[in-house]
Amino acid sequence: MSSAEKVNKGGLPSLLISIADGVIDLGWGHPSEALHPLADVRRAAEFVLGGESVAALQYGAVQGFGPLLESLAGFLSNQPAYGMSVPPDQLFLTSGASQGLDMAATLFTQAGDTVYVEEPTYHLAHGIFRDHRLNVVGVATDAHGMRTDALEDKLTKTESPNPVALYIIPTYQNPTGRVLPENRRRRLVELAEEHDFIVFADEVYQMLHAGAPPPPPLAAFDNTPGGRVVSFGSFSKILSPGLRAGWVQAHPALSARFTGSGFAISGGGVSHFASNIANATIALGLLGENIARLRAAYGDRIRAVDAALREFLPGRCAYATPTGGYFFWLDLGEGVDTEALLPYAQWAGVSFLPGRLFSVDDAPSRCLRISFALYDADGLREGIHRLAQALDAYTADRDDHDD
């Protein structure tokens, strides 16, 4: 069980996470305590601060800390999950994917514009689009992610305004864990070029493949003359969320928009100190090792969740075992409303995020998302055990009412 429960006692909270006593909360997509590379970050901080240089404390370069732009470009280019060469001029350093997306919304949209998203999509992206007063429209998905045929229909046949941007999580999607195949990636970029919109590709799980690597990031399919894809990467999922360090990868014409932003020019590098730390983890060979460790740990957990679902919920939920990322998406079938299941889960000492949270149309859902990032195999097994108990109680109550 996570010790996240320990940190919120008394005073203002330190952390985003908060979990009721005794509950196994499978809702949080946050890494377990044991997976935070404390010793690595400590070594990196000593590397950055241990000499005479004060460069980490001064205003940083607007595009981002040069040594990290270069080391990250090299690092990504060598990742099996990238399958492409990433030159430094395609990068801009952010303080995380959410900050990058917020910045992209400022730079590429304005109030009243339409943005297309997957139905279902990452629920917390909504808040960013709402702050920018954007009109959010869902595009149908299937087992392979966004349906590009449905997208094309929407772009050509409906009377609704065409989007200025499309937000998508192509790899190990949040919440479904699905992976968009290469042909759809290619088609998506073609449609963006044809219909004049930018694709905001949230690719923070790209390197967390449990087995074989996924297709390359969406930017690899962007051969358009002016660039159509802005890809958001993050050290949150591969090093440490608290650092607040990430990057944008895009055609130089697009990455230049970030480097030209007023906020970055005024404050200098958006994540200068954190970028110094991240660079040290690459320079010291720690980042690659950490990702390998995470991939192994999450792979084990995927197998544990899979086994527990077969043990405790046989035949009672449909799902595709994810091949990476953070999430299982469970379909509890006809007649189940996962929002109505929540109080039963609370009673059983477990929690999850109901599918409705991820629905652009706020539609009731028979699906739910569980994350395997926060708990180890034992915690996950017990959580799913409790989920089965919750479902039993829910079903019994429902069937009573039906009588």
Add this chain to the structure above:
Amino acid sequence: MSSAEKVNKGGLPSLLISIADGVIDLGWGHPSEALHPLADVRRAAEFVLGGESVAALQYGAVQGFGPLLESLAGFLSNQPAYGMSVPPDQLFLTSGASQGLDMAATLFTQAGDTVYVEEPTYHLAHGIFRDHRLNVVGVATDAHGMRTDALEDKLTKTESPNPVALYIIPTYQNPTGRVLPENRRRRLVELAEEHDFIVFADEVYQMLHAGAPPPPPLAAFDNTPGGRVVSFGSFSKILSPGLRAGWVQAHPALSARFTGSGFAISGGGVSHFASNIANATIALGLLGENIARLRAAYGDRIRAVDAALREFLPGRCAYATPTGGYFFWLDLGEGVDTEALLPYAQWAGVSFLPGRLFSVDDAPSRCLRISFALYDADGLREGIHRLAQALDAYTADRDDHDD
């Protein structure tokens, strides 16, 4: 002389600053190498990372790292420059004043809105307003900062649209170094309430008083029921710009808007790791000592610039000796265009920022800004010596042409 010149050789730059070889560039408002508290930040990092806790690496609380919200509230409440009690619910932790201002622009304005600023004002705020497609209108200033009578005239008598926000640097203004007196602070908040706009108060120099403290920050004058003032503070000027840590101080109804922002809810605390470091510098008693050191150092430099101006430019420039902050604003008098003076300065091995940069109306200016943040007393003296040589050459050329 600063060693900033050393860091940009080869590869992509690490830092925002870049200075031509041999030039004393009085344009940069960045602290000198010797003023970066490297040992303090190193101790703070050890404090944060030296134990078993991984809390600094996890997603942080949305309002900001709780222990820093509390320690900062206590710290500010005890600062002579604050003269007010700052409760933690008035704070939201940012990654610096520029990021806070960008966020405020997202949350409180939309494309086409009007924002009022001082004429002249901080030139790099323009870029932030431009990114948000705001219409920027200047308000006249005098030796005491923004003229609230001129503001009132603009609000009541002109046909231009009223502002949704007003951006001001009340204390040790950038570029002029001026301080807005208490009665104008009070009047400004009254006008904001009367005419329904929000005041974005950039107060990053507030604690850098060379002698007696300035009037309290603008938030101290905000007794409006719903809040009218959003004050931006920063660790950049009192600890280290590279960390990217700052805060917003505002009426709880306004600070709640920041805490409710989609970007912060998605990514967690905007500056979580850096906030852990900043909190450690308060907990260890280092921040107060550092501010005292900075105040003494900048006080010495103000005297050095003053002496050099009297030595090298007697009777040739008008200025008010600043009582804190980073800047001298020199008026070179009738017939001087400081933009045209720049090539002469380059020839003489010095640089500065011409007044035109700070003008909303892009008006030619006989004023220029020099910063005493980057160079020590000797560097500043030599810089002003060279500035006098540049002015001699410029004047000689100009008088030749006039013949």
